[in-house]
Amino acid sequence: MKYFADHMLGRLVVWMRMIGCDVAYDPSLKDNELIEQADREERIILTRDTHLIKRKKVRENCFFIRGDSYKDQLFQVIKQFSIEPYRGFLTRCLRCNLPLARIEKQALKERVFPYVYFTQETFYTCPGCQRIYWPATHKARMIQQLEEILSGGEK
Numbered sequence: 001m002k003y004f005a006d007h008m009l010g011r012l013v014v015w016m017r018m019i020g021c022d023v024a025y026d027p028s029l030k031d032n033e034l035i036e037q038a039d040r041e042e043r044i045i046l047t048r049d050t051h052l053i054k055r056k057k058v059r060e061n062c063f064f065i066r067g068d069s070y071k072d073q074l075f076q077v078i079k080q081f082s083i084e085p086y087r088g089f090l091t092r093c094l095r096c097n098l099p100l101a102r103i104e105k106q107a108l109k110e111r112v113f114p115y116v117y118f119t120q121e122t123f124y125t126c127p128g129c130q131r132i133y134w135p136a137t138h139k140a141r142m143i144q145q146l147e148e149i150l151s152g153g154e155k
Helices: 009-019 031-038 070-079 116-119 137-151
Strands: 001-007 024-026 042-045 062-064 100-105 123-125
Touching: 001 009, 001 031, 009 024, 009 042, 009 070, 031 042, 116 137
Parallel strands: 001 024, 001 042, 042 062
Antiparallel strands: 100 123
16 A cells, blocks of 8 residues: 655654555645645545545545644554554665665675674665665664554553
């Protein structure tokens, strides 16, 4: 399933990409442009905009996000679309949404800090923005936060 989030859902977008969801996001788009692009790319529109969901062209291809916090929003989306949050965990670029590709450690010696190079073995890169990813302590914190979210949203 592919999604397109409106300008009000930037933090949700990052978390959805973190769990492997294909989520387009362009906060500069006007509603009509967002609708057309989502239609062309066959994406479900995620929105908090009550005016947007009233448009005839959107009604069948839209999900209204009710939660105010990104935690509640993520819980709502995971539940609504039966998303398995660990299946694609950290497989997409959080910045530009492309699937990550494994990259050989030796190719990164000049692109990461020496400490990272010597303490990590597995690296991924985004083929679009060239951002480099590796599993580190922040991964455990992300999993812990995700587990809290899955336990019922924000308390």
